[in-house]
Amino acid sequence: MAQYSRISGSVGLITLSNPPVNALSAAVRQGIVDTVEKALGDPQVKSVVICGQDGIFCGGADIKEFGKNMSGPPLIPMIHTIECATKPMVAAIEGSALGGGLELALGCHYRIAHSKARLGLPEVTLGLLPAAGGSQRLPRLIGVPAALDLITTGRHVTAAEALQLGIVDQVTDHATVDAAVKFALSVAGKPLDTRRISTYPCPHVSDVDALCENVMQKVRKSAHGAIAPIACVQAVRAAATLPYTQGMEREKELMATLYTSGQARALQYSFFAQRAVSKWRIPSGARWDTSTPRPLHKVAVIGLGTMGRGITVALAQAGLPVITVETHEKQLMEAKRAVSDMLNRGAKRRGVAPPLDKISYSCNLQDLADVDLVIEAVFEDMTLKKKVFRQLSAVCKPGTLLCTNTSGLDVDQLASQSRNPELVVGMHFFAPAHVMKLLEVVYGPQSSPQAVATAMQLGKKMGKVSVAVGNCRGFVGNRMLKLYTEQASFLLEEGATPDLVDQAIEEFGFPMGVFKVSDLSGLDVGWRIRKEEKLAGLSVASGQSTRIREGRRYSPLADLLCEQGRFGQKTGRGWYQYDKPGGRVARSDPWLHHFLEEYRAQHGLVARHIDHQEVLERCLYAMINEGFRILEDGIAAGPEDIDVIYVFGYGWPRHRGGPMFYSGMVGLEKVLERLEHYYQAHPDVPHLQPCRLLRRLVARGSPPVHKWREVIKNLHSQL
Numbered sequence: 001m002a003q004y005s006r007i008s009g010s011v012g013l014i015t016l017s018n019p020p021v022n023a024l025s026a027a028v029r030q031g032i033v034d035t036v037e038k039a040l041g042d043p044q045v046k047s048v049v050i051c052g053q054d055g056i057f058c059g060g061a062d063i064k065e066f067g068k069n070m071s072g073p074p075l076i077p078m079i080h081t082i083e084c085a086t087k088p089m090v091a092a093i094e095g096s097a098l099g100g101g102l103e104l105a106l107g108c109h110y111r112i113a114h115s116k117a118r119l120g121l122p123e124v125t126l127g128l129l130p131a132a133g134g135s136q137r138l139p140r141l142i143g144v145p146a147a148l149d150l151i152t153t154g155r156h157v158t159a160a161e162a163l164q165l166g167i168v169d170q171v172t173d174h175a176t177v178d179a180a181v182k183f184a185l186s187v188a189g190k191p192l193d194t195r196r197i198s199t200y201p202c203p204h205v206s207d208v209d210a211l212c213e214n215v216m217q218k219v220r221k222s223a224h225g226a227i228a229p230i231a232c233v234q235a236v237r238a239a240a241t242l243p244y245t246q247g248m249e250r251e252k253e254l255m256a257t258l259y260t261s262g263q264a265r266a267l268q269y270s271f272f273a274q275r276a277v278s279k280w281r282i283p284s285g286a287r288w289d290t291s292t293p294r295p296l297h298k299v300a301v302i303g304l305g306t307m308g309r310g311i312t313v314a315l316a317q318a319g320l321p322v323i324t325v326e327t328h329e330k331q332l333m334e335a336k337r338a339v340s341d342m343l344n345r346g347a348k349r350r351g352v353a354p355p356l357d358k359i360s361y362s363c364n365l366q367d368l369a370d371v372d373l374v375i376e377a378v379f380e381d382m383t384l385k386k387k388v389f390r391q392l393s394a395v396c397k398p399g400t401l402l403c404t405n406t407s408g409l410d411v412d413q414l415a416s417q418s419r420n421p422e423l424v425v426g427m428h429f430f431a432p433a434h435v436m437k438l439l440e441v442v443y444g445p446q447s448s449p450q451a452v453a454t455a456m457q458l459g460k461k462m463g464k465v466s467v468a469v470g471n472c473r474g475f476v477g478n479r480m481l482k483l484y485t486e487q488a489s490f491l492l493e494e495g496a497t498p499d500l501v502d503q504a505i506e507e508f509g510f511p512m513g514v515f516k517v518s519d520l521s522g523l524d525v526g527w528r529i530r531k532e533e534k535l536a537g538l539s540v541a542s543g544q545s546t547r548i549r550e551g552r553r554y555s556p557l558a559d560l561l562c563e564q565g566r567f568g569q570k571t572g573r574g575w576y577q578y579d580k581p582g583g584r585v586a587r588s589d590p591w592l593h594h595f596l597e598e599y600r601a602q603h604g605l606v607a608r609h610i611d612h613q614e615v616l617e618r619c620l621y622a623m624i625n626e627g628f629r630i631l632e633d634g635i636a637a638g639p640e641d642i643d644v645i646y647v648f649g650y651g652w653p654r655h656r657g658g659p660m661f662y663s664g665m666v667g668l669e670k671v672l673e674r675l676e677h678y679y680q681a682h683p684d685v686p687h688l689q690p691c692r693l694l695r696r697l698v699a700r701g702s703p704p705v706h707k708w709r710e711v712i713k714n715l716h717s718q719l
């Protein structure tokens, strides 16, 4: 898995060959060891170039090998041999040099990169650190502050930045291997003593302890409990304070703790889950590799509220011509200003020209006659959306795909308003739509494979992680979220405070607790929906108990706050208080605590002590139980789909994999036992009753998450 040849008379060329990313599998490492030995032993060879096949240098260690018994030659001595070689070793970097790939290049004496190449040490995103000498060589090469930045964030840098930082010696726009061979010929026979990075002293930093402490604090704040970024800081600090060999010992020690950690397993699972969801398949049998997306030359967005604006920005940034439609000129012009501002800001940040000319603005639906796809983003109101769909059906050319951006309305009902229901899908974006990575693509029973494929591909083009999900109330994300927020409210009734619940959730790793999120997005949004559903407001049947709806426990707390005008941040009061309307810093509110006490007294509820464990179990296990129901119903194809939705759309801490993966980590028996316990304590909450799939999995000995699909398939075949 590494080929060897001699070119230009005296250059040994080693080509890594392990498609698709030339990962350093055991066979590749063995190949490198063998070919390096060959090159060094060949008297005709005066210098050596290492490159990768098919335009990519190397995507790093083979992640599939992690967690298995190690075989083949280890990376560290292999890289050490390269660095100690007495013939110049030159890395020719095309495509990517990531993780172990960059560490291999850092072992070489010179690095030549193509201008389009990306380099980085992304191990931290997999719960690891660059433990093939990367944490010790990079700071010696580019200094401690820059190395801390790259290693703790895992960000990829462009070839231009790599050159500026001193990671590469030369950047070329032409054939990289040719440039590297030319370079190798020019350095043949030259002394190499100054080219071995491990022998460099780490560039001096005036107060390395203060610097590392400062970075450590930042990392702790942003890591939300992830341990790898912290180990990365410790490893770089070792490079700055210890001789190389001792630094390598420290790197090894730190890696040993990370390598077997649950967080590393979760992050590696998440890496593969993110890729697995792009290989979608739906119950009709349609799938990603047999469905051809429609080419999109021009698309449209209807409704330029917050969501429509974000979607428009994301489409324009993806390079698509967009026509946008609003009902009135004044709103249209307001939206145009806002969209242009967003595009200008984004372009400034990325150092590119704003794609303002991609967008045209109109108040006339007739202008959509020639578009290939429309994203309807009008107000979340079924009657209005139906009307828009009927109009679109009449205006658009045959074959136009009609997509609705809804967070939970019935996509099939909308499809029924169209002449071509097979061309209708939901595209559930998350606010702000030009920032948030997640897109739920909602298919109905009639959606054609082409419609699903086109929406999935459009999402990818917009830089989203797209997940195909079936149509049901709330789809996957919001359907599960409902159970989570419902439990949080019940906990308040039983004695908790918003502060306590949020603290438990934030300590678990969510960036924001459930009540802070509710204040941020506005309590009035859910209130309006509940009023429409006749769960709240004047339409609630008289004589109906305040705390029961449709025979189940209901918490009216959020409705009561709304009745008081407490909509959250926008009104300066919600579950918390803020210094002014629009304020961002949540402070505990004595009024709210008093209100809760009065509420409990009025309903004969006695506050009891609730600890963090109960908060997590009630909120998370209720949500997980619903996740199992979603799998049972076939709304999500597998646990990976649910987990990706939660990690990319709902702030689930990535180092915990996602709710379904997490349930496996906790132990399915334990989740089942706790749900049974809580259901017994709260028989008026049917959602706490453990679902069939969970029971089935436990009965099958709780198989690991990648084996669940088998059990789900059997369950479906028995229905």
Ligand SMILES: CCC/C=C/C(=O)SCCNC(=O)CCNC(=O)[C@H](O)C(C)(C)COP(=O)([O-])OP(=O)([O-])OC[C@H]1O[C@@H](n2cnc3c(N)ncnc32)[C@H](O)[C@@H]1OP(=O)([O-])[O-]
Binding pocket: 020, 021, 023, 059, 060, 061, 062, 063, 064, 075, 096, 098, 099, 100, 101, 122, 123, 126, 128, 129, 130, 131, 132, 272, 275, 276
């Ligand atoms: C020992 C300690 C020191 C070293 C530690 C490390 O190096 S840790 C590693 C540090 N390195 C990283 O973290 C880099 C991780 N990789 C990436 O960031 C991207 O894959 C990319 C930028 C290399 C290419 O992006 P792109 O959009 O062109 O392509 P794509 O992303 O769709 O992937 C295509 C296929 O390749 C697969 N695959 C990819 N990488 C690996 C791998 N290392 N291994 C195995 N497989 C890998 C991927 O699953 C997918 O498989 P599928 O679904 O077709 O069966």
